Amino acid sequence: MFLSAAQVEGLYEKALLFAERKGFKVEHDGLLTALKSAGASADAKSQIVTFGRSLVEDALRVAPSSFKLAAIDPLNDLPLPHPSGGFYGRTNTGATRYLEPGGAEPRPVTLDDVGTWATLTGQMENIGFCGFPSVSNVPQEIADVEAMRRLLGASSKHVWVQPYTDESLKYLIEMALVAGGGQDELRKRPIMSLITCSLTPFLFKPMDAEVLLAACRQGIPIHACSLPSAGGTSPITPIGSVFVAAVEVLAMIVMAQLLAPGHPVIGTTLMFAMDMHSGRVNHSSPEALRAAAQAVQLVKQAFGVPTHTYGAGSDSPVFDTQTTTEAAVQTSIVALAGADILGAAGQFETATSISPLQLILDNEVMGLLKAVKRGGPIDDDALGWQTMLDVAHGGTFLTTDHTYEHCRDVWMTKLFTRDAPDVWRGRNHGDLLQRLEARYRDIIEHPAGAFLSDDVGAALDEVVGHARQALT
Amino acid sequence: MSPYDDLKLNVETGKRDAVQAQVKQALDEGRPAQEILQEGLVAAMDVVGAKMEAEEMFIPEVLRAAKTMEAGLEILKPLLAVGDMRISGTVLVGTVKGDLHDIGKNLVAMLLSSAGFEVKDLGINVEPATFVEKVKETGADFLGMSALLTTTMPMMQATVDALEAAGLRQQVTVLIGGAPVTQAFADQIGADGYASDAGAAIKVAKELGAVAK
């Protein structure tokens, strides 16, 4: 939709050319050696890896186009792609500031906020899985370990983990093994997925190599992530930036398939554009949005893996109507571009602040977009063919069987109102912000119980204890 | 009308060849190198600085103007005394240990150098001990540290402490920045200044100035 078939084909050919000619720098001897023995050309001295055409095509052939992200509660499993052509939302990760409902200014994120975040996500029917924000009130060396522990204790959904250091990675995986029921069970039902990021342009740093190796060893799905900042780390022209993201994702797909053929990889292109006045990087600008849509389409159609990008969020430094507007625009464009996972729910200030109210709103907007996308077959029933033939010229459809049978097909909003003004006043439902606050309070006051057993909880605490001992 | 209006416009719009030709021509006409520098090149960059602040110029345009100015300066350099050269101070910049984010740090480095600072970039993942060693080695006026992760911000404190322990803290103006960094954090760790973006970094560096040595 955002690229023609011929354009996708042309970019695919260029990506193959790039992988073969220019290649990527991999700053990790172990990974370099593994790639070399799997058939890539890798030079130990320059650390440059290149992938020939047939190697790439073989890798794309074995990279799965469908698989499942398992949830702590199997009812929340996420088969990819979404069975009815929709998508899954996912929350922000890594934000450092938290805006309490009614609060004036965002404040540093605490460990308790992670619990709240997970509790809220549990009730968000369109948010498939949860990441954790960046907690300030714990030793920073184990901030990710502490956050993951809290998340596992409060979530019944799949968890997405963004490790902060290679030292903490080991403990994060240990926790996944504990919560997921051991190595074999975790491989069958991966309740956790990991992010691995390129250092744009065209470089892979040691930590991400470690993540890739560990994920492939344990069968943990990876979100192969590229975050180009157009004008800074990638060409300023949106399609140039799309290309950078796509080839970096391609490199990660190929590396994963060489390490573990059939390994589940999600192409994750998070597109930023640098503001040429301030130098800040943004994801809500039209250039970044177009790039996000094109990157999704390119990765999906050319490489055949599920896709993931920001499908919410705003660059506004304050939570206001700009935040809600930009988030809804992002959701619309990315959903229509066909992304399988819409990330960033609840975030503003370009991924650095989160708001529970925005999370609830994003969930609603995602529901709306899913309904828009639902479509379905075009047959006589969908057309109402017989009813049209039967109805009198100038007649009504309201009383027909067809309307009766389909009247519940529509999406019902939980937050928006379409009341007549006096009805709305009479119900005393307040404005959208007040309704968001009411929904927030309702969820927080009635949290779902813990899903993991006390034994598992204790074993997780033990892992945190080990991490604390070793790293702080 | 200044005789340098054309030259200034050419610096501003990044016309390297024209600027070099005009600088040569001014010298041929017998104008003093110091005057060409101050009333031509430096004056042009002052306009550029003001236009950047007013959001009339984009960052790549500012960087191009600075490069163009340098091309003109190259011709004047042999004719200028050391004291004539406009150097606002020397700055060491780097991203702290454990942190690989460098987009913001690079931008700060580029814009500081376009504003007349001499900048030495220590790169990413810089250990406190390396910062200390380089401050000692270079006698830099400013140390600019960048951190983009809450998990690496403590390294700024560690570096300030290490400077203190090495007896160098009083000799260098410490500036910090990066998305999670705030003025309050700068106060807390005893940094001299904080800036929220590269434009502000120039301002703060100029306001604070180098420590008198």
Ligand code: B12
């Ligand atoms: C691009 C990016 C990356 C790129 C970096 C590429 C590069 N070459 O720098 C990549 C993908 C590699 C990356 C990696 C990671 N990132 Co990152 N990243 C970002 C992102 C999206 C933008 C940062 C950026 O470039 N901004 C643009 C520049 C121009 O702005 P800036 O850096 O703030 O700089 C300006 C000012 O702050 C100031 N300034 C900066 N430095 C200095 C210094 C001085 C002296 C002064 C005066 C001023 C100053 O002036 C600058 C210019 O105006 C941010 C989100 C965000 N909005 O900040 C996340 C973000 C910072 N990353 C985050 C995380 C978690 C990570 C990873 C751990 C993720 C992972 N698991 O891989 C790794 C960490 C790697 C490491 N060890 O450092 C989190 C941080 C959370 C936290 N705990 O603080 C953020 C907030 C995103 C998120 N929500 O998860 N990241």
